Amino acid sequence: MRALFVIAAGALFGFGLALSGMVRPEVVLSFLGLRDGGLMLVMGGGLAVALLAYQLFPRGARAPWLGVGFEAHTARMHRDTFIGSAIFGIGWGLSGVCPGPAIAGLGTGNLKMLWVIVGLAAGAGLQGLLAAPPATPRPQPQPQPQEG
Amino acid sequence: MDAGAIIEPPGDAPGAAAPVTTRDNMRVGLFLAGGHGLIESLFPNGWQHYLGGGLFIGAGVALLYVATGRLAGMSSVFTTSWSFVSARPFFQQARWLDSRIWRLQLALGLVLGAALWWWLLGPAQALGTEVPAWRLVLGGVVGGFGARMAGGCTSGHGICGMASLKLPSLLAVLCFMATGFITVALLAVLGVAA
Numbered sequence: 597m598r599a600l601f602v603i604a605a606g607a608l609f610g611f612g613l614a615l616s617g618m619v620r621p622e623v624v625l626s627f628l629g630l631r632d633g634g635l636m637l638v639m640g641g642g643l644a645v646a647l648l649a650y651q652l653f654p655r656g657a658r659a660p661w662l663g664v665g666f667e668a669h670t671a672r673m674h675r676d677t678f679i680g681s682a683i684f685g686i687g688w689g690l691s692g693v694c695p696g697p698a699i700a701g702l703g704t705g706n707l708k709m710l711w712v713i714v715g716l717a718a719g720a721g722l723q724g725l726l727a728a729p730p731a732t733p734r735p736q737p738q739p740q741p742q743e744g
Numbered sequence: 745m746d747a748g749a750i751i752e753p754p755g756d757a758p759g760a761a762a763p764v765t766t767r768d769n770m771r772v773g774l775f776l777a778g779g780h781g782l783i784e785s786l787f788p789n790g791w792q793h794y795l796g797g798g799l800f801i802g803a804g805v806a807l808l809y810v811a812t813g814r815l816a817g818m819s820s821v822f823t824t825s826w827s828f829v830s831a832r833p834f835f836q837q838a839r840w841l842d843s844r845i846w847r848l849q850l851a852l853g854l855v856l857g858a859a860l861w862w863w864l865l866g867p868a869q870a871l872g873t874e875v876p877a878w879r880l881v882l883g884g885v886v887g888g889f890g891a892r893m894a895g896g897c898t899s900g901h902g903i904c905g906m907a908s909l910k911l912p913s914l915l916a917v918l919c920f921m922a923t924g925f926i927t928v929a930l931l932a933v934l935g936v937a938a
Contacts, residue, residue, distance in 0.1 A: 598811070598812060598846075599846070599849050601807065601808070601811035601812060602808065602811075602812060602814075602846050602849040602850050602853065603849050603850070603852055603853040603856065604807060604853065605804045605805070605807040605808035605811065605812075605816065605850065605853060606804060606808075606816075606849065606850040606851065606852065606853015606854045606856070606857060607804070607853040607854070607856045607857030607860065608800050608801075608803045608804030608807060608853075608857060609800070609801050609804030609805065609808075609816060609850075609853065609854055609857060609899075610804075610853060610854035610855060610856065610857025610858040610859075610860075610861075611800050611804075611857035611858065611860055611861045612796075612797045612798065612799070612800025612801035612802075612803070612804060612857070613797065613801060613854065613857075613858060614797070614857070614858040614861035614862065614866070615793055615796055615797035615800060615861055615865070616793060616794050616796070616797020616798060616800075616801070617789075617793060617794070617797070618797065619858060619871060620871060620873065621873045621875045621880075622873065622874065622875070623789075625875070625928060628924045628925055628927070628928040629928045629929070629932065630925070631788070632787065632788055632789055633786040633787055634787050634789065634790075634791060634793075634794035635794070636794075637787070637791055637794035637795040637798055638794050638795075638797050638798040638801065639798065639898070639902055639903065640795075640798060641794075641795045641796070641797070641798020641799045641801070641802055642798040642799070642801035642802040642805065642903045643798075643802065643902070643903050643906055643907055644798075644799075644802060645798075645799055645801075645802025645803055645805070645806050646802045646805040646806055646809075646903050646904065646907035647906075647907040648806070649802075649805070649806030649809050649810055649907070650806075650809060650904075650907040650908055651907075651909070653806075653809065653810050657810075659813070660809065660810060660811055660812050660813035661810060661811045661812075662811050662812055663811075663812045663813040663814075664813070665813055666809070666813040667813055667814050667815050668908070669815060669904060669905050669908035669910050669913070670895060671895065671896065671901060671905045671908070671910040671912040671913045671916070672895070672912055673911070673912045674912070676893050676894065676895070677894050677895060677901075677912050677915070677916050678894070678912075678915060678916060678919050679893065679894075680889075680890045680891065680892070680893030680894025680895070680916075681890065681891075681894040681896075681901065681915075681916040681917070681919035681920040681923075682890070682919045682920065682922070682923045683886060683887075683889060683890030683893065683894075683923075684886075684887050684889075684890030684891045684893075684894055684897060684920045684923075685890070685919060685920030685921065685922065685923030685924040685926075685927065686886050686887075686890070686923050686924075686927045687882075687883045687884065687885070687886030687887025687888070687889070687890055687891075688883065688887050688898070688920060688924045688927075689883070689923065689924040689925070689926070689927025689928045689931070690879050690882055690883030690886060690887075690927060690931075691875065691879055691880045691882070691883025691884055691887065692873075692875055692879075692883070693880065693883065693884070693887075694818075694819075694887065694891075694897050694898040694899075695818040695819040695821075695822065695887075695888070695891060695897050695898075695899070696818040696854065696897075696898065696899050698884070699818065699821075699851045699854045699855060700854040700855060700857065700858035701858065701871065702855050702858070703854070703855040703856060703857065703858030703859035703860075703861075703862060704858050704859070704861070704862045704866060704870065704871040705862060705869075705870025705871055706870060706871040706872055706873065707870070708872060708873050708875075708877070708880060709880075711877050711880035711881045711884065712880045712881070712883065712884040713884065714881065714884065715880065715881040715882065715883065715884015715885040715886075715887070715888060716819070716822045716884045716885075716887060716888035716891075717822050717825070717826075717884075717888065718884070718885050718888065719822075719884060719885040719886060719887060719888025719889035719890070719891075719892070720819070720822035720823045720826065720888040720889070720891075720892045721822075721826050721830075722885070722888075722889055723823070723888070723889045723892040723893050724823060724826060724830075724832070724834045724835055724892070725832070725834070727834055727893075729833050729834060730833050730834055730837045
């Protein structure tokens with residue numbers, strides 16, 4: 597049951613990515629090249645609806661329909677957030693594709709998105725290899741509080 | 745259908761030109777005329793589909809939250825899915841194991857939703873891109889690394905983080921927008937066509 601809602605939510609998301617044209621790298625690159633401001637409306641529209649849901653729904657409902665609690669966003673005031681985002685922007689400018697449209701693009705028959713997906717998986721894997729190891733699984737001489 | 749297409753264009757051209765002239769001469773006023781020009785220069789390819797697409801994206805993010813309490817960042821799936829194949833402690837953290845299934849379900853939904861758009865509103869042919877493969881792969885590697893280092897991408901920080909009123913997410917958006925603009929400008933200067 598919960599899986600159906602997750603897939604339905606993803607379908608709305610993917611339909612929106614396709615409708616907005618974000619599944620076309622050329623559209624994203626024309627935004628980043630300052631030729632078309634449309635992506636401001638995509639983010640603005642998405643943000644407006646998400647903001648309403650995130651801020652208002654938990655006030656009325658103690659729990660989600662099919663869950664126990666609301667996940668809190670883990671954004672940290674940490675240099676990794678900003679250096680990582682700056683690196684992400686370089687990749688975004690190179691390909692014109694970010695993770696959501698890379699996945700959704702497959703649904704529009706654009707098999708070239710597989711190049712991006714392979715790249716994203718490799719990049720995420722590399723990040724995991726280079727990241728600080730998690731604190732708990734192995735006994736360590738010194739406590740490693742980081743990586744939240 | 746074909747016959748209609750052949751007959752229509754000659755009659756269509758003057759018919760299409762007339763309303764524009766009429767509208768411009770109507771009592772629209774300088775304010776609207778100015779606004780029209782601004783909108784046209786900001787959004788030369790129209791604005792409705794951008795806003796409409798954004799509202800659908802927001803609806804998906806909202807539904808996931810209301811139904812399951814989860815946040816719809818899309819870069820995490822590229823980390824959580826490594827837990828299926830890598831035994832390394834980093835990829836076997838509980839936070840990845842606990843979310844790896846539903847993140848794949850969400851990704852499946854994205855593909856299905858985009859396919860629905862293609863079926864209902866899209867072109868007859870599959871979408872493609874002129875962006876060369878090396879840029880797609882390299883952009884993917886760099887973008888994937890950066891997004892996971894930052895803990896989010898355009899959806900994770902841009903929509904979910906800002907909708908959670910997280911200041912770091914707002915700053916993250918400013919960071920990736922800035923380097924995105926700079927990267928595209930540099931590629932243009934270097935003569936690398938998109």
